[in-house]
Amino acid sequence: MRCALGQIDTTQGEPALNRRLIVDCARRAAAAGASLLVLPELALPGYCPKDLCYHESFLGRVEREARELARELPANLLVLFGSLARPPVPAGRRRHNVALMARDGELRVVATKRFLPNYDVFDERRWFDAGDSAILIEHEGLTIGVTVCEDIWNGTAGDPGMPRYEGDPPAELVAAGADLVVNLSASPWHRGKGEGREALVGEIAARVGRPLLLCNLVGGDDDVVFDGNSVAANGRGEIIARAEAFAEDLVVFDLDAQALPARRPDGLPEIRRAIVLGIRDYFAKSGFERALLGLSGGIDSALVAVLAAEALGPERVIGVGMPSRYSADASLDDARALAKNLGIEFRVMPIEGVFGAVTRELGPQFDGRELGLTLENVQPRIRGLFLMALANELQGLVLATGNKSELAMGYCTLYGDMCGALAPIADLLKTEVYALARHLNEGGSPPIPERSLARAPSAELRFDQKDSDSLPEYEILDPILRAVIEDGLGLDQLQGRGFEAAVARDVLRRVALNEHKRKQMPPGIKLSCRAFGSGRRMPITGGRLDRYDDEETP
């Protein structure tokens, strides 16, 4: 049988748009001779509609679009796509996350998601009730069993919040007679996820002895990026089809196709593509043309500028240099050079005039006393104000350029450098920022000035300031942060890993105390197994991570 995986980029809560994508994809699949088309989980409502599931008008629209979709599809093609359904009896208030089949005008539910993920960024038990067994589909002499995303992940995602589910849907479908198992996915990306997912598909196919076809969503939706990487394995577990990473794709293949060579993880290029897609889709799906960002001459803003220019095209990106008395000449020069290298517009708006005006107003409030940290925070806030004003007038969106190390430690100014609609590198530690920047600079004409990479990092909010005045060296800090944020380690465990107690304690303390800043950060793009944002939910008040291993009670 000729099969197709329709790896489309849907929009959350836009069933009319998504229907058109699906119909277009189905027509192309039919033209390529496919008789089965598999699409992603919740493809029609868009993953994830979240609390739109509580809006009857939305559910009604999804149902109408499903009927319209069934009418528009080409003949002789079995299309499996994800959607929402209201449970039949008793009339429940809650919804099901289902796979629908459409074939020659027929439309029906063929599977209801059984395992509902409720960890990390997932909240599916909030909206859905779990289903039980699926219906087998007869098609062109084959019996097809359908699963939805998590149904094939059982205890394998490695997240501490993942439960051990009851059952083994693909094995049960095969036991019931399935010749072929299909999985509709919306499986978001983090480092290593593509390889892990492909390995899982191979393992399950080999274990149940049947082909397994997984179609994953692709695209950026708010704070997550779906990587695509749809994949099919034959009954020996060999990979026979594989879709693009981080791009829409339609893969058409025969079930008896030859095995493909093994997939190699590609590390930094994947991170680059994830961020680029995240930026591009955020703008496309929110309808904004232009991106603005402050260019300090430092490495963070340089990296975001390169990625934004790649995502949107240089003509849609505006860099703004906003020097102060504390800025080195080199900083503005490097910012300008970067903009020139990228071919993006560069504007300069010195903050001195406004900084002076603010200082004049603040002085009398404090009888002229020296205002140290307060004036350090004023500077990024003026820059934020400038950027937001430019964005207002030019109808653009601001990109925040903060990294995960500084967001973790609170080494950032709320309403200042934290301003923005999207924070593309909020899930990259500073050492990862350097690694990705160096990667992007490989090749003939490196966009980022070498000096931005070489100079000691500085916020330039006072003379001769260095990040290392306020933070441990990033080579020490970042491994601690990873251990705390990703692995949940405490003081004793950090010491057990060889980190100095005083440093570890200070990091734990500052991570906990800065939860209030991160509460108001822009959406970041998830790149790690534990990003700040919807995948990490911490108390704001209380929760002092540095105190739990103390012998003394606080």
Added chain:
Amino acid sequence: MRCALGQIDTTQGEPALNRRLIVDCARRAAAAGASLLVLPELALPGYCPKDLCYHESFLGRVEREARELARELPANLLVLFGSLARPPVPAGRRRHNVALMARDGELRVVATKRFLPNYDVFDERRWFDAGDSAILIEHEGLTIGVTVCEDIWNGTAGDPGMPRYEGDPPAELVAAGADLVVNLSASPWHRGKGEGREALVGEIAARVGRPLLLCNLVGGDDDVVFDGNSVAANGRGEIIARAEAFAEDLVVFDLDAQALPARRPDGLPEIRRAIVLGIRDYFAKSGFERALLGLSGGIDSALVAVLAAEALGPERVIGVGMPSRYSADASLDDARALAKNLGIEFRVMPIEGVFGAVTRELGPQFDGRELGLTLENVQPRIRGLFLMALANELQGLVLATGNKSELAMGYCTLYGDMCGALAPIADLLKTEVYALARHLNEGGSPPIPERSLARAPSAELRFDQKDSDSLPEYEILDPILRAVIEDGLGLDQLQGRGFEAAVARDVLRRVALNEHKRKQMPPGIKLSCRAFGSGRRMPITGGRLDRYDDEETP
């Protein structure tokens, strides 16, 4: 048997602090002759520890504090308190939300929460595995059965995300021999919740024919306020004990006590107490002394100032008047009068100087063209910058003064008037703001100048501006917002309720398009059944609520 309900105000993630509260409460209960003390759900770790549940050092600390607690308690007192437990076998990664009993040095799990709420602000399926049956406790000749919070709520909370759970824990405990059922709660407040909870306790007690004792948490934790209102009913369903609302309390009573008169809902006074407690606890639990807020002369900031002064004492509140060329003289006068009435410090920082400096910098960026809305947004951002600088220098926290109507419609400026650590009235619609302000003005010396109540609302960002230039009249807007946000109504349904199509469509559109602003709003205090924040999770891109009932596809 002499029983006690220990309605304490715990801190999330601070088991050492909470242990001391519990021990102190137990000593007072013992001194009052109680032989049973019931405490809230998760009293030792604090509700809710959230993703701290993934931190081993935290779990270890909770377990050590529980053992220490058991040693410190008075003799002959059975203490039931909420805590966390790691499941015994198999060694699972997930946790249980449990009731522990401590008596004469003995410590053990007597109930594991069965119904785990995962709707509205609740994420309990994220952290916990559900338990099954509870252990009955023999104490002073009585058999006691224990439940945890949601275990007595089954389909009764009215939230569209609430499932229908399997089972009836209080009835099952009674069937197993319980003479008395106890419930450990952390049940957050919204309007009507206190009465509803008390009615539920009476109904269940009458249905199972046994006394039911519910101890609820009290206090503000980030965006929720627990109201206390602990309550006990006898086996006829009559209320025999009732604790304070919105305050710590220890109620000691005999099981054969006389029935109390019925509780009367008190509406506005409850909202006032909820906000006051929310503010007070946010400051207490984050360790900040001083609150700052902008006083515009308008009703929103006036209301927040009154509530903050009540919560913290007037000596801890600083009001800041920040007039511009567009401010009416009356506005500054009213702000000053309010501050005087409240006895709070009042500072004035005109924004003209900085506004002029910003305008001078922006002018050349746009070849001197007229900057309309952009300059309207600059003004609140300068005010935000001033407030944050004062807060930095004075080590205080800023209170945001925005209301739910403007947050819903995006009639607010991100990083401007949306600045703040806490948004006390973010869950009050504008008409509710007026009602509460009038209520606070009742009595001899009304704090809020009558003119602030009487003038047409204006943001004063241009000459002669009125809210009604940009928004429907609040008497029309607010019922639509309530129908959309609380009831999930769409365009057709709104028209069915008699709202004009064009107005309803515009409201739906703006509510959807401003999700990105609310993503970065400060925590608000939940007062309604659906507040912006963790209880309402919507896509940022996509999700256009105004389009679902269109016949045309977008």
